[in-house]
Amino acid sequence: MPADTIRTLLANAERLLAVPGEAIACPPALAGHSVALLFFEPSTRTRCSFELAAKRLGAVTVNFHAAAASIAKGESLADTLYTLEAMGVDLFVVRHRDSGVCAELARLAAPHVAVVNAGEGRRDHPTQGLLDTLTILRHKPDLERVRVAIVGDIVHSRVAYSAVTALTALGVTDIRLVGPAEWLPRDEPFARASRHTALKDGLAGADVIMALRIQKERMAAAEEPDSDRYFARYGLTEDKLAGAAPGAVVMHPGPMNRGVEIAAEVADGPRSVIREQVTNGVAVRMAVMQRLLNKPTDTEALLV
Numbered sequence: 686m687p688a689d690t691i692r693t694l695l696a697n698a699e700r701l702l703a704v705p706g707e708a709i710a711c712p713p714a715l716a717g718h719s720v721a722l723l724f725f726e727p728s729t730r731t732r733c734s735f736e737l738a739a740k741r742l743g744a745v746t747v748n749f750h751a752a753a754a755s756i757a758k759g760e761s762l763a764d765t766l767y768t769l770e771a772m773g774v775d776l777f778v779v780r781h782r783d784s785g786v787c788a789e790l791a792r793l794a795a796p797h798v799a800v801v802n803a804g805e806g807r808r809d810h811p812t813q814g815l816l817d818t819l820t821i822l823r824h825k826p827d828l829e830r831v832r833v834a835i836v837g838d839i840v841h842s843r844v845a846y847s848a849v850t851a852l853t854a855l856g857v858t859d860i861r862l863v864g865p866a867e868w869l870p871r872d873e874p875f876a877r878a879s880r881h882t883a884l885k886d887g888l889a890g891a892d893v894i895m896a897l898r899i900q901k902e903r904m905a906a907a908e909e910p911d912s913d914r915y916f917a918r919y920g921l922t923e924d925k926l927a928g929a930a931p932g933a934v935v936m937h938p939g940p941m942n943r944g945v946e947i948a949a950e951v952a953d954g955p956r957s958v959i960r961e962q963v964t965n966g967v968a969v970r971m972a973v974m975q976r977l978l979n980k981p982t983d984t985e986a987l988l989v
């Protein structure tokens with residue numbers, strides 16, 4: 686996605702951000718539209734925020750639970766798409782364990798229908814990348830100077846891939862990958878990031894620290910680290926954050942495993958912006974769906 690598209694989406698999202706405690710007044714930009722949420726992997730934040738985002742903009746939503754649907758009776762994903770399309774669904778929000786599913790559905794869908802990637806394989810989670818970028822921008826607006834440390838299972842994390850793609854497009858250059866060496870990828874978009882197996886080195890002077898869940902579902906049992914040893918080495922605690930920049934913020938895409946990648950004192954502490962990420966996620970998804978349904982044939986913006 687071009688940097689200008691990212692900037693426009695984030696500016697629109699910022700306008701749609703809820704003010705805590707105030708009723709949300711949104712333009713019903715999606716009135717008359719129908720959104721289907723097709724989730725083939727577990728999700729709390731992403732699915733609920735897409736649903737709330739669609740409803741706040743006036744769309745109706747239908748939830749599809751893979752285990753309880755006709756897919757379990759052998760129906761193909763394409764037939765599921767055509768079936769829901771025949772009911773008038775014009776936007777599909779899709780999460781799937783395999784890469785390429787969203788692009789394939791977008792290719793099969795009618796021209797007026799849009800497909801949004803809500804996390805696919807281990808490489809793509811574009812709306813998460815956008816909400817993480819918005820969260821960083823709101824705390825550290827000078828992106829060219831910001832130092833971002835990403836800690837943990839980066840190689841299996843579509844969150845890290847999408848966040849670094851968006852941040853790099855907006856000019857972030859100081860990105861540190863921190864964790865066991867086998868979890869620190871070298872391919873794009875990480876080619877210019879620095880790598881640190883010692884947490885202390887990676888966190889030195891960092892303005893933003895993003896902890897990641899260990900993606901056990903994407904690794905063999907033998908690769909899974911012992912949780913206590915991992916926490917001792919890479920788990921974020923107040924003590925270990927002492928070398929970060931003053932005013933550093935701590936992020937986590939969720940779901941969190943407290944006591945593994947992050948201590949409760951940090952997750953709930955003054956540096957944590959984890960719940961802001963969740964709030965920003967609804968606004969980002971509103972901005973994305975609004976853009977897609979206004980420009981459904983704009984493949985660049987399909988976010989697949």
Ligand code: NCD
Binds near residue numbers: 730731804
């Ligand atoms: C992430 C995902 O599904 O990729 N969660 C999310 O969308 N907030 C990260 C994870 O599962 O660890």
